[in-house]
Amino acid sequence: MKKRIQFSLVYRDMWQSSGKFQPRKDQLERVAPAIIDMGCFDRVETNGGAFEQVNLLAGENPNAAVRAFCKPFNQVGIKTHMLDRGLNALRMYPVPDDVRELQYKVKHAQGVDIPRIFCGLNDTRNIIPSIKWAKAAGMTPQATLCITTSPVHTVEYYSAIADEVIAAGAEEICLKDMAGIGQPAMLGALTKAIKTKHPDIIIQYHGHSGPGLSMASILEVCNNGADVIDTAIEPLSWGKVHPDIISVQSMLKNEGFEVKDINMSAYMQARTLTQEFIDDWLGYFINPGNKHMSSLLLGCGLPGGMMGSMMADLAGMHRTINAIRAKKGLPEYNTDEMLVKLFNEVEYVWPRVGYPPLVTPFSQYVKNIALMNLLTIEQGKGRFVMMDDAMWGMILGKSGKIPGEIDPELKELAAKQGREFTDADPHTLIPNALDDFRKEMDENGWDYGPDDEELYELGMHPEQYRDFKSGIAKKRMLADLQKAKDARMGAKISPEELAAFKHAKADALVAPVKGQVYYQFSGEGECAPCIEPYIGAEYKEGDNFCYIQATWGEIVPIPAAIGGRLVEIAAKQGAKVQKGQTLAWIERPKD
Numbered sequence: 001m002k003k004r005i006q007f008s009l010v011y012r013d014m015w016q017s018s019g020k021f022q023p024r025k026d027q028l029e030r031v032a033p034a035i036i037d038m039g040c041f042d043r044v045e046t047n048g049g050a051f052e053q054v055n056l057l058a059g060e061n062p063n064a065a066v067r068a069f070c071k072p073f074n075q076v077g078i079k080t081h082m083l084d085r086g087l088n089a090l091r092m093y094p095v096p097d098d099v100r101e102l103q104y105k106v107k108h109a110q111g112v113d114i115p116r117i118f119c120g121l122n123d124t125r126n127i128i129p130s131i132k133w134a135k136a137a138g139m140t141p142q143a144t145l146c147i148t149t150s151p152v153h154t155v156e157y158y159s160a161i162a163d164e165v166i167a168a169g170a171e172e173i174c175l176k177d178m179a180g181i182g183q184p185a186m187l188g189a190l191t192k193a194i195k196t197k198h199p200d201i202i203i204q205y206h207g208h209s210g211p212g213l214s215m216a217s218i219l220e221v222c223n224n225g226a227d228v229i230d231t232a233i234e235p236l237s238w239g240k241v242h243p244d245i246i247s248v249q250s251m252l253k254n255e256g257f258e259v260k261d262i263n264m265s266a267y268m269q270a271r272t273l274t275q276e277f278i279d280d281w282l283g284y285f286i287n288p289g290n291k292h293m294s295s296l297l298l299g300c301g302l303p304g305g306m307m308g309s310m311m312a313d314l315a316g317m318h319r320t321i322n323a324i325r326a327k328k329g330l331p332e333y334n335t336d337e338m339l340v341k342l343f344n345e346v347e348y349v350w351p352r353v354g355y356p357p358l359v360t361p362f363s364q365y366v367k368n369i370a371l372m373n374l375l376t377i378e379q380g381k382g383r384f385v386m387m388d389d390a391m392w393g394m395i396l397g398k399s400g401k402i403p404g405e406i407d408p409e410l411k412e413l414a415a416k417q418g419r420e421f422t423d424a425d426p427h428t429l430i431p432n433a434l435d436d437f438r439k440e441m442d443e444n445g446w447d448y449g450p451d452d453e454e455l456y457e458l459g460m461h462p463e464q465y466r467d468f469k470s471g472i473a474k475k476r477m478l479a480d481l482q483k484a485k486d487a488r489m490g491a492k493i494s495p496e497e498l499a500a501f502k503h504a505k506a507d508a509l510v511a512p513v514k515g516q517v518y519y520q521f522s523g524e525g526e527c528a529p530c531i532e533p534y535i536g537a538e539y540k541e542g543d544n545f546c547y548i549q550a551t552w553g554e555i556v557p558i559p560a561a562i563g564g565r566l567v568e569i570a571a572k573q574g575a576k577v578q579k580g581q582t583l584a585w586i587e588r589p590k591d
Contacts, residue, residue: 004258007226007245008043008204009035010441012083014236014274016050017208018147019286021477023277025065027574032072032272037266040245041078043228045072045114048083049090049360052457054507056464059474063110064271070111071087071253081114081142082107085360087126087399090460091093092552093390094399094564098432099459100130102452104137109451116174116206118144120362122161123400125425128168134160135169142168146357147182148301152403155356159193173198175221177207178303178359181215188220189521195225204228210240211297215251216502218243221254234271235278258423284484296339300346301358302367316547316557317371324378345370353395354402354409361552365391368555384413388516390552397422398429434459444469462514463579474514483559509584511577513556515548537566541584546571546583561586 011031015022023031035044045068052062070080089095089103104115119126134141140232143165162173173194191203205221207214207230218229229252230242234456237244246262253259278286319332322332333341336426346358349370353492356362372386393399395410396419406421414421437459441448442567446469458465467473511517519533539545539560548556564586 001060001226001256002255003225005222005226005252006042007249007260008045008081008228008230009041009245010045010206010230010232010242011035012045012051013230014232015240015282017241018236018239018290019282020280021054021285022051022065024058024060025280026279027273027280028065028069029072031270031277032069034266034273036072036076036078038245038263038270039266040249040262042260043079043081043114044073045230046073046080046082046572048081048116049085049088050091053316053461053464056461056468057473058459058477059468059471063106063457065448066107066110066112074111079113079140080111080514081116083111084115084117084130086117086119086130088361092364092550092554094426094430095460096430097129097427098431098434099437099456100427101133102434102456103460104130104134104139104237106451106453106456108137110453112139114140114172116142116144116176116204117170118146118176118359119400120146120359121356121402122146122158123426124164124168126400126427127165127170127361129427131165131169137272139550141169142172142174142202142261143168144174144176146359146545147175147177148179148355148357149181149183149186150351150355153357155190155193157403158190159197162194163197166201170201171501172202172204174204174206175226176359177205177214177217178357178363179297179301179315180208180210180212180217181301182207182213184213184216184220185201185219185477190229191221191226194226202227204230206230207242208240208303209238209243210293211295212293213298214243215247218248219251219255222255222257233267233274235275239293272522284481293419296343300343301350302343302346303359304362308565314338314371316544317375319557321375321378321429341374342367342370345373347531351374351404352407354406356394356402357402361390362394364552364554365394368549384410386550388549390550391424392419395531396420397424398426400426401570437462454584467512479559479561481500509545509561509586511548511558511571511579511581511583512555513548513550514579515556515577517571517573517575517577518547518549518555533569535564539563539566545586548577558583 012022032203035041047066055065064225073080084090084191087094087101107115116128116131117130117134122145131141131143145161175190177187194201194203194231203221203226205218205226207217220230229248231245231247231248232242249259288526316474317334318335318338325332345364349366350358353369356366358366369384369391371381376382376385395402396414401423437455441455441458446454465472517586540563543560543563546558548558550556566584567587568585571577571581577583
């Protein structure tokens with residue numbers, strides 16, 4: 001019999017790769033015993049990027065959720081792990097060193113054993129400080145190689161990075177195939193190269209199933225020395241997510257590996273509970289397209305974890321572009337045509353920005369550049385016209401060293417705009433901030449929480465934490481839920497939910513995030529992109545008023561509350577706004 005292979009359940013990533021939100025604390029507590037009773041998992045991913053932030057957005061305390069979810073696994077010896085974005089920690093933009101260092105102390109105290117530390121650019125300067133802080137806090141640092149397929153990303157390239165992070169103290173290596181486009185033969189060769197030189201290092205493979213290569217990749221890495229494989233369970237396995245544990249276990253068992261059996265009764269219980277959470281509320285924020293695999297992903301390389309947000313962004317841009325085409329007398333694009341155009345544009349942009357591995361936040365930056373290009377091309381303005389500081393920051397080297405070469409066109413554009421390239425160590429560009437956050441906590445009379453976890457949460461997600469504490473986040477989530485329910489024919493809304501939704505609406509529309517305003521409105525029955533709306537314009541409940549491109553690149557739609565008549569505009573097209581700043585005033589419709 002071949003070596004023993006362990007399995008990890010990436011329960012957090014299952015949800016992130018499917019939709020917007022994560023299960024509530026009480027739901028996580030309910031499903032944990034069933035996961036344990038399955039008997040096949042040695043590890044479970046309990047939190048990380050896009051877990052704590054979206055819990056805050058839903059009005060839930062993520063610290064309580066992490067402690068509650070980790071506890072039952074800690075008690076039975078199942079190791080817990082989290083996703084850590086290195087320089088960006090648990091968010092989409094850089095984090096000060098003192099906040100990053102505090103993270104490991106907090107997460108260890110909350111019951112997390114292993115941080116999976118990655119840099120989307122594979123810049124070791126963004127990984128090594130976290131390795132040292134994690135070890136000092138008593139955690140097991142797992143350094144990550146973000147896998148992609150390009151002329152730059154060879155076995156030799158990745159092996160050299162593995163040597164460097166292992167020398168810095170990494171005890172494990174993760175091959176993070178975030179888009180599932182890693183070629184199986186290359187992944188097998190890379191696994192063998194690392195194991196040959198570092199036989200005691202644990203290698204964990206994480207591969208999304210989107211383009212269909214992941215099962216072949218799992219077999220290759222296991223046959224070349226991998227130790228742990230990330231898997232999912234129904235109803236969220238496959239699609240843009242991860243292979244199902246049943247299929248992976250069966251394949252490896254047939255190949256002669258030692259693998260644990262699956263308690264199918266417990267599997268069905270976990271499956272049923274997960275479906276219950278979907279039916280309860282989470283399913284309203286899951287794009288059905290994320291249940292489908294697509295070979296088109298092989299060309300553009302976009303990761304499974306961002307497909308939900310990408311489809312939402314594409315929908316808004318689709319309407320805008322079709323409005324432009326209609327005015328020109330051109331045929332409109334259908335959804336499939338628009339999706340292919342986006343994928344093709346990502347393929348065009350990616351090599352020109354230096355082949356950054358398409359993982360958070362760089363996948364969002366590249367996707368957003370491509371989206372904006374589609375709009376500006378349709379407008380006759382050409383490419384690379386609408387790029388914010390976050391997108392430029394990636395290109396200029398402010399987030400780390402780009403693995404490839406930046407296209408001369410972009411270098412010339414940067415010079416023309418007075419932008420400078422840098423090779424500075426990214427984390428040295430960010431001043432420490434905990435003292436300011438302590439002052440804010442003290443002024444508000446907020447408790448620091450056990451092990452300073454509430455201080456950490458404010459430092460990591462300041463905008464979302466403030467909205468959580470004020471109650472705005474919960475109200476906004478209820479508004480989003482109402483909108484999603486209304487989109488489904490026959491959805492029934494309780495009087496309590498409706499009352500909460502209406503209570504959340506105000507006459508002033510405010511910016512939920514800091515960023516730049518872009519408009520797309522209805523005027524006389526059609527969209528007029530990038531032209532401000534007119535006073536007196538009418539909005540129906542559920543209409544979008546505008547979009548804000550956040551400083552970290554995400555495009556955030558701003559709903560027009562419960563609708564009504566526009567009476568004043570406070571933020572013009574292209575305006576840079578702060579979080580909480582008023583965008584416009586809408587007079588409520590008469591009863």
